[in-house]
Amino acid sequence: MANDPIHQFQISKIIPIEVGGLDLSFTNSALFMVATVAVTALFLIMGTSGRGLVPTRWQSMVEMSYEFVASTLRSSAGNEGMRFFPFVFSIFMFVLIANLLGMFPYFFTVTSHLIVTFALAMVVIGLVVIYGFAKHGAKFLGLFVPHGVPGALVPLVTLIEVISFLSRPISLSVRLFANMLAGHITLKVFTGFVVSLLASDALGIFGPITSILPLVMGVALTGLEFLVAFLQAYVFTVLTCMYLNDALHPSH
Amino acid sequence: MATTQAASETTGEHAAGTEVPHDAHASVGFPPFNSETFASQLLWLAITFGLLYWIMSKVALPRIAGILEDRRDRIAGDLAEANRLKQEGDAAVAAYEQALAEARNRAHGIAHDTREKLKAETEARRGEAEEGLSKKLSEAEARIGEIKSAALSQVSEIATDTTTTLVETLIGKAPTKTELSKAIDGAMK
Known part of the structure; x- marks a missing residue:
């Protein structure tokens, strides 16, 4: 496969399934979604199997992830927001574990496909809209009309608010997708240089020597990508919490 | 091949890459x-995320929440117990202090009473002694007076006798009693 940096995003069928002309095959992407769920579930359930009053290191990590998401949700959506906790926690863990699994060489990154991140974003926005209307009815539309705006400006501000609301699923999904995609391409390109330089005859002895530079870069980028993997999961979660807060308290 | 237009945008980027034998499509x-x-x-995604949500909401999160809850309860319980014990200790200290203060007061009282009693006894005994002494003194004085008056009464008698004898010897004639007593009384004044 060598140097094609796009190849890592290729979806290949593992078990072909076709229903009514629609391709629903179990692919490598599906495999890594299953792996994400399995890793998450094992991490959380086996980590807490001791139910220790004094936690082990593993249980400590589980509790830390719980408290981390809980405090994020509570700080942006208040105590009422805690009813969405299982959902927000699932989102965080799914994105985080999918991102981290993608860091393994030859592993597929589920979140590097726009359709996946967009679907997750639409679930969030769909939940916000449905819950918002179910709880507040027409008052939910007050979200688009901020208080304290002079009368003449209301239509303009409302228009801006509507556009910003509609762009939320796009920005939410594209941010995660683009970060994962770009990071993996960069990583692949730089580490590809190492191989190319080692293999090139044209540079003679300088080929292997200069190949250290992209190697150093590759190591640094790997560290950065781990940070990005966590950070993007966190950003996705924080924004989810803020949007859910809008559904809970639509008046500005 | 619905994405050929999308694909054509990106082919430029990786066309330089080596031609790789891809899967069928x-x-x-x-x-x-x-x-x-x-x-x-x-x-x-729907299947896996749905499954994840189900596992989280039904199994994993209640379990973690339970563990955290247990710990919080245990800590709160232990703190309450510690508080209770501290209060008990405080109460015991207070009781001890009170008992000590009472005992001290009682000791003071006993000491005071004893001192008072001893003082009263001493006073009484001193009074008795003084009384005895003054009685003896007055008795002695009375006796001295008696002796003195007895002596004095004898003095005039002696003086009368002596004077009678002297006058008789001098003039040969005893003086009359009235003259004599007048003269002696005058002399003794």
Whole structure:
């Protein structure tokens, strides 16, 4: 496969399934979604199997992830927001574990496909809209009309608010997708240089020597990508919490 | 091949890459924009994410919440117990202090009473002694007076006798009693 940096995003069928002309095959992407769920579930359930009053290191990590998401949700959506906790926690863990699994060489990154991140974003926005209307009815539309705006400006501000609301699923999904995609391409390109330089005859002895530079870069980028993997999961979660807060308290 | 237009945008980027033998339908271009895979990804995302949500909400999170709750309860319980013990200790200290103060007061009282009693006894005994002494003194004085008056009464008698004898010897004639007593009384004044 060598140097094609796009190849890592290729979806290949593992078990072909076709229903009514629609391709629903179990692919490598599906495999890594299953792996994400399995890793998450094992991490959380086996980590807490001791139910220790004094936690082990593993249980400590589980509790830390719980408290981390809980405090994020509570700080942006208040105590009422805690009813969405299982959902927000699932989102965080799914994105985080999918991102981290993608860091393994030859592993597929589920979140590097726009359709996946967009679907997750639409679930969030769909939940916000449905819950918002179910709880507040027409008052939910007050979200688009901020208080304290002079009368003449209301239509303009409302228009801006509507556009910003509609762009939320796009920005939410594209941010995660683009970060994962770009990071993996960069990583692949730089580490590809190492191989190319080692293999090139044209540079003679300088080929292997200069190949250290992209190697150093590759190591640094790997560290950065781990940070990005966590950070993007966190950003996705924080924004989810803020949007859910809008559904809970639509008046500005 | 619905994404050929999307693919054509990106082919420029990786056309330079070596030609790789892809899977059957893999060479359609930029994979994330290949809409043929969308349905499958959405389906499997729905299944896996749904499963994850179910596991989280039914198993994992209640379990972690239970552990955290237990710990919080235990800590709160232990703190309450410690508080209770501290209060008990405080109460014991207070009781001890009170008992000590009482005992001290009682000791003071006893000491005071004893001192008073001793003082009274001493006073009484001193009074008795003084009384005895003054009685003896007055008795002695009375006796001295008696002796003195007895002596004095004898003095005039002696003086009378002596004078009678002297006068008789001098003039040969005893003086009359009245003259004599007048003269002696005058002399003794």
